[in-house]
Amino acid sequence: MKDIFFCPEESNFYSNCLESFALRNCKKSECIVEFGSGDGSPVINSLLRNKFDGMIQGFELNTSAWKAANSTIDEYNLAHKYIIHNSSFFESSQSSQTKAEYLVANPPYIPAPDNDIYMPLLFGGIDGATVTNELLSLDYENVVLLISSFSNPKSTIDHANANGYCVSSFLILPLQFGYYSSEPKVKQHIEELRKQQMAFYSGNYYFLAGVLFKKCQEVKVDLSNELIQAMTSL
Numbered sequence: 001m002k003d004i005f006f007c008p009e010e011s012n013f014y015s016n017c018l019e020s021f022a023l024r025n026c027k028k029s030e031c032i033v034e035f036g037s038g039d040g041s042p043v044i045n046s047l048l049r050n051k052f053d054g055m056i057q058g059f060e061l062n063t064s065a066w067k068a069a070n071s072t073i074d075e076y077n078l079a080h081k082y083i084i085h086n087s088s089f090f091e092s093s094q095s096s097q098t099k100a101e102y103l104v105a106n107p108p109y110i111p112a113p114d115n116d117i118y119m120p121l122l123f124g125g126i127d128g129a130t131v132t133n134e135l136l137s138l139d140y141e142n143v144v145l146l147i148s149s150f151s152n153p154k155s156t157i158d159h160a161n162a163n164g165y166c167v168s169s170f171l172i173l174p175l176q177f178g179y180y181s182s183e184p185k186v187k188q189h190i191e192e193l194r195k196q197q198m199a200f201y202s203g204n205y206y207f208l209a210g211v212l213f214k215k216c217q218e219v220k221v222d223l224s225n226e227l228i229q230a231m232t233s234l
């Protein structure tokens, strides 16, 4: 199990964000695609708590995580609502003909000089925001993402705005540095990013935001500035 992403606090928060921002609003039947399903628990827990008639298509590169997710999906008889592909999201999802209404992810956001870290699939590029920003370049109508305050959050919000997205809603969770972000090589790198105003934290705490990005024409009040303020306030 050691090679499967494990952080229940973070996964539960992601599950709550999925429920509030995507599951309850979905209208079409094939409406949600997920980048990086992990052991599947966030979506599975949301499905068990909500009436949802659509289908969620997940993508997970890590084969152990994919196997664990499938066995839980079978245990709860959810195979008609949640299908996970053991392939890279970037290679697979773009070839699908119909675009989902929602793209959802708790993406890899660990900043480091290179991907030689405890779990290489959690590498988020030098500033931690590379994968997140890529997910905001794919033109989905709605994107639900977790964003970390030590992963250059301002660049992500600027990138979203430049791609026509506004912030429709967000939730914030203070989290303690965990197993992956406390790895000495990663922690030192985050300290460097802080000097360049690309990482924000206080003592052992950072903020994780669950954000609903929507195309700006669909948003009445854009909360981008409020989100930047909250994420850089540590």
Ligand SMILES: C[S@@+](CC[C@H](N)C(=O)[O-])C[C@H]1O[C@@H](n2cnc3c(N)ncnc32)[C@H](O)[C@@H]1O
Residues within 6 Å of the ligand: 005, 010, 011, 014, 035, 036, 037, 038, 039, 040, 041, 042, 059, 060, 061, 062, 065, 087, 088, 089, 090, 105, 106, 107, 108, 109, 121, 122
């Ligand atoms: C932070 S974990 C989140 C896991 C799960 N969604 C959760 O919140 O508990 C990110 C996941 O993305 C997966 N991943 C990384 N790159 C990927 C890619 N290109 N395509 C699909 N999954 C990927 C990792 O293996 C990892 O399981």
